[in-house]
Amino acid sequence: MKKIMTGNEAFAYGAYLAGIDVAAAYPGTPSTEILENLSKYPGVYTEWTTNEKVALDVGAGAAYAGGRALVTMKHVGMNVAADSLFYLSHTGMKGGLVIINADDPAMHSSQNEQDNRQYARFAKLPMLEPSDSEEAKKSVRTALEISESFDTPVIIRTTTRLSHSLSIVETEAEPAPKVKSEPAAYERNPTKYVMMPASARKRHPVMEERLIRLAEFAETSALNRIEPGDDEIGIIASGVVYQYAKEVFPNATYLKLGMVYPLPAGLIRELAGRVKQVVVIEELDPFIEEQVRILGIPARGKDIFPIVGEFNPGLIRRCARSAGLLPRPTGQAPAVTAPQLPARPPMLCPGCGHRAVFYALQRLNAAVFGDIGCYALGGTPPLNAMHAQGCMGASIGLVHGIDLVGVKDRTVGVIGDSTFFHSGLAPLINLRYNNGTSTVIVLDNRVPAMTGHQPNPSTGNTLMGVEAPVVKIDELARGAGLTKVDVVNPYDFKHVMDTIKDHIKSNEPSLIVAQYPCVLYKRERNQPMTVDVEKCNECGNCLRIGCSPITKIEGGVTINSGLCIGCGFCATICNQGAISLPAQEGVTA
Amino acid sequence: MKKKFDFLFAGVGGQGTILASNIVSEVGVRCGYDVKKSEVHGMSQRGGAVESHVRWAERVYSPLIEEGTADFLLGFEMLESARWPHYLAPGSLVLVNNHRVMPPSVNLGQEQYPTEKEIESILTAAGAEVLWVEGAAKADELGNQALAGVVLLGVLSTKLTEPAEVWEQAVADLVPAKFKELNIQAFRAGREMAEK
Numbered sequence: 015m016k017k018i019m020t021g022n023e024a025f026a027y028g029a030y031l032a033g034i035d036v037a038a039a040y041p042g043t044p045s046t047e048i049l050e051n052l053s054k055y056p057g058v059y060t061e062w063t064t065n066e067k068v069a070l071d072v073g074a075g076a077a078y079a080g081g082r083a084l085v086t087m088k089h090v091g092m093n094v095a096a097d098s099l100f101y102l103s104h105t106g107m108k109g110g111l112v113i114i115n116a117d118d119p120a121m122h123s124s125q126n127e128q129d130n131r132q133y134a135r136f137a138k139l140p141m142l143e144p145s146d147s148e149e150a151k152k153s154v155r156t157a158l159e160i161s162e163s164f165d166t167p168v169i170i171r172t173t174t175r176l177s178h179s180l181s182i183v184e185t186e187a188e189p190a191p192k193v194k195s196e197p198a199a200y201e202r203n204p205t206k207y208v209m210m211p212a213s214a215r216k217r218h219p220v221m222e223e224r225l226i227r228l229a230e231f232a233e234t235s236a237l238n239r240i241e242p243g244d245d246e247i248g249i250i251a252s253g254v255v256y257q258y259a260k261e262v263f264p265n266a267t268y269l270k271l272g273m274v275y276p277l278p279a280g281l282i283r284e285l286a287g288r289v290k291q292v293v294v295i296e297e298l299d300p301f302i303e304e305q306v307r308i309l310g311i312p313a314r315g316k317d318i319f320p321i322v323g324e325f326n327p328g329l330i331r332r333c334a335r336s337a338g339l340l341p342r343p344t345g346q347a348p349a350v351t352a353p354q355l356p357a358r359p360p361m362l363c364p365g366c367g368h369r370a371v372f373y374a375l376q377r378l379n380a381a382v383f384g385d386i387g388c389y390a391l392g393g394t395p396p397l398n399a400m401h402a403q404g405c406m407g408a409s410i411g412l413v414h415g416i417d418l419v420g421v422k423d424r425t426v427g428v429i430g431d432s433t434f435f436h437s438g439l440a441p442l443i444n445l446r447y448n449n450g451t452s453t454v455i456v457l458d459n460r461v462p463a464m465t466g467h468q469p470n471p472s473t474g475n476t477l478m479g480v481e482a483p484v485v486k487i488d489e490l491a492r493g494a495g496l497t498k499v500d501v502v503n504p505y506d507f508k509h510v511m512d513t514i515k516d517h518i519k520s521n522e523p524s525l526i527v528a529q530y531p532c533v534l535y536k537r538e539r540n541q542p543m544t545v546d547v548e549k550c551n552e553c554g555n556c557l558r559i560g561c562s563p564i565t566k567i568e569g570g571v572t573i574n575s576g577l578c579i580g581c582g583f584c585a586t587i588c589n590q591g592a593i594s595l596p597a598q599e600g601v602t603a
Numbered sequence: 604m605k606k607k608f609d610f611l612f613a614g615v616g617g618q619g620t621i622l623a624s625n626i627v628s629e630v631g632v633r634c635g636y637d638v639k640k641s642e643v644h645g646m647s648q649r650g651g652a653v654e655s656h657v658r659w660a661e662r663v664y665s666p667l668i669e670e671g672t673a674d675f676l677l678g679f680e681m682l683e684s685a686r687w688p689h690y691l692a693p694g695s696l697v698l699v700n701n702h703r704v705m706p707p708s709v710n711l712g713q714e715q716y717p718t719e720k721e722i723e724s725i726l727t728a729a730g731a732e733v734l735w736v737e738g739a740a741k742a743d744e745l746g747n748q749a750l751a752g753v754v755l756l757g758v759l760s761t762k763l764t765e766p767a768e769v770w771e772q773a774v775a776d777l778v779p780a781k782f783k784e785l786n787i788q789a790f791r792a793g794r795e796m797a798e799k
């Protein structure tokens with residue numbers, strides 16, 4: 015039967031068909047839906063781990079025990095997991111281990127752009143790259159087979175455009191239900207699994223030899239194929255870029271790569287022998303192009319196509335025309351250009367508990383060092399209350415370093431609950447241990463909101479719907495030796511202001527947990543707020559909190575009743591009492 | 604079945620743009636086309652712009668429509684409808700839901716929301732025909748703003764030759780079960796509007 019699926023749905027379906035036993039991941043766009051979908055299939059254990067490195071170690075353990083494991087992450091998650099990736103490349107595993115890595119060219123929802131094909135070469139691991147949902151489905155089984163026969167973790171690379179595009183998948187017969195067997199004894203083999211210099215030195219040559227065998231496999235595997243066409247140009251492409259290229263060059267000769275590392279040198283030479291020139295079309299780095307050139311083949315690539323951002327058929331066509339690979343259009347109407355229209359940037363939601371904290375920080379004119387999550391939106395206008403933001407877990411180390419040098423400003427680090435569990439604890443312990451004096455605010459909305467409310471250690475349940483203990487961030491901080499720790503409700507605004515001032519003034523490391531559940535997760539609504547325009551003196555305070563239902567009108571403001579959820583924060587900060595609280599209780603002015 | 608149909612959807616997070624594009628994809632699959640669809644979600648829940656591409660043809664390679672080749676644009680929100688004229692093919696059809704969602708810069712009084720006339724001229728300059736649809740008004744009448752997109756689908760279905768029953772079944776199968784009846788009503792209302 016034909017079914018239309020996203021790339022991520024197809025990966026999950028493929029993992030189910032391939033008999034994955036354990037799947038672990040930390041959420042991250044565009045990879046998140048793989049585990050969300052896989053958790054709905056029977057016979058697979060799935061878990062959200064606290065970060066990507068933990069996920070990879072869990073997957074490694076499952077594979078060491080002889081199971082079939084899947085680990086998924088977004089591109090920057092691989093940076094976090096990289097340490098584990100390298101030991102795993104050395105040890106191999108008893109069972110199978112597949113890592114699905116999702117790159118995000120153009121940074122649709124990421125803080126930096128990077129080409130994780132480099133990790134395959136760096137860690138000397140095979141990497142597959144499917145180009146549509148059907149291939150995505152099949153890739154998990156193929157990757158497992160390679161993993162088990164070559165004793166290596168296998169990376170499958172996807173990109174946003176593959177993960178979030180739908181295409182047709184053939185459904186397959188249900189896999190036979192798994193039979194629970196008696197656990198086997200743990201296979202003890204220290205020279206293979208205990209990576210101390212003496213044993214690791216023995217493993218490195220094994221990896222090199224494995225790569226040679228994998229390159230031989232790449233020559234004959236059905237993953238890579240030559241598609242004969244005309245002899246003008248031979249295109250090397252993989253992933254969704256292959257699909258764009260097929261639209262623009264329907265008649266060219268292709269080397270379609272389903273495995274992007276190690277490369278099949280023989281097939282590349284064969285392609286070069288068939289055509290007048292070889293063109294590599296690849297997003298981001300010249301990863302394939304450079305390796306083709308090392309073979310002595312004068313391939314073109316980044317001299318034609320950009321090294322930054324995402325491709326699309328139009329872009330490939332324009333570049334190809336400029337480079338003379340395609341004829342220039344003659345006598346056509348000038349191309350229509352995109353009009354200049356007001357942008358629609360993402361904003362903190364109406365009723366978001368993060369807003370009050372950022373408004374307080376704006377009022378205190380604090381220099382704010384942030385982290386990754388919805389709260390990064392506290393840095394957008396009109397709040398503008400974020401002054402550095404790099405990667406997950408960076409905030410606490412950053413503010414400590416800034417305080418060591420010292421700046422005139424009041425300084426704070428802000429971090430979300432999921433980010434705190436991901437990588438906030440180590441820098442907090444460091445702050446305490448080294449007698450730092452910085453103030454940290456944890457914006458605890460009980461979930462990673464940015465990635466769509468996956469359960470985490472502060473939610474009270476797991477991905478598989480099992481009840482779980484709530485890990486309390488204030489207790490963790492006290493356990494680390496901090497004595498100045500407070501929990502506040504962001505809607506108790508005066509208390510928030512007083513507490514932040516008090517913490518910034520103090521000379522000890524301190525932590526404030528601003529706790530209020532994400533409104534999109536909680537889905538509660540009060541009556542919408544109303545404005546008495548008579549009382550409004552047009553001071554503009556309510557417009558500075560960046561809440562989308564509040565609109566400026568002649569002589570005052572109005573509040574869109576369809577969008578307002580009645581949190582009442584605007585009423586709290588209105589000096590004229592022009593905005594009235596809804597009839598219900600729930601908010602302290 | 605040689606023809607290709609490229610549909611572009613544009614709206615604001617929370618308007619049901621993705622659901623509507625899923626329905627169009629499903630209709631394509633059920634009518635035997637090769638179908639691909641692409642969208643970027645991630646930050647769209649936070650009130651950002653949402654854009655989705657659906658392609659039907661005998662064989663579809665790219666999940667993204669190429670500029671200058673879209674046959675239909677379904678604009679769920681007026682301003683968003685005007686953002687993509689460079690994607691439209693000459694002779695394409697744009698269905699615009701008569702509904703405004705103010706972007707933050709307009710709320711703050713820093714920028715102007717374009718007028719109906721401006722929107723229409725941006726689209727017609729690209730060689731498209733513009734059809735204003737009272738989707739939001741109809742949806743309000745049916746008691747749920749989220750139905751406007753399905754009203755638009757009703758109108759769209761009359762511009763294509765695929766049978767109405769296939770459309771209705773796809774709507775019924777893809778919307779949440781408890782809103783099935785309302786969505787069918789909205790779909791039929793769209794068809795009636797177009798046939799008037």
Ligand SMILES: Cc1ncc(C[n+]2csc(CCOP(=O)(O)OP(=O)(O)O)c2C)c(N)n1
Binds near residue numbers: 387433464
């Ligand atoms: C290493 C890494 N993994 C995953 C992500 C994806 N990501 C971005 S924000 C976020 C969730 C943050 O949740 P939380 O800290 O609770 O903040 P909230 O969004 O709830 O405000 C995740 C997982 C990332 N940017 N970097």
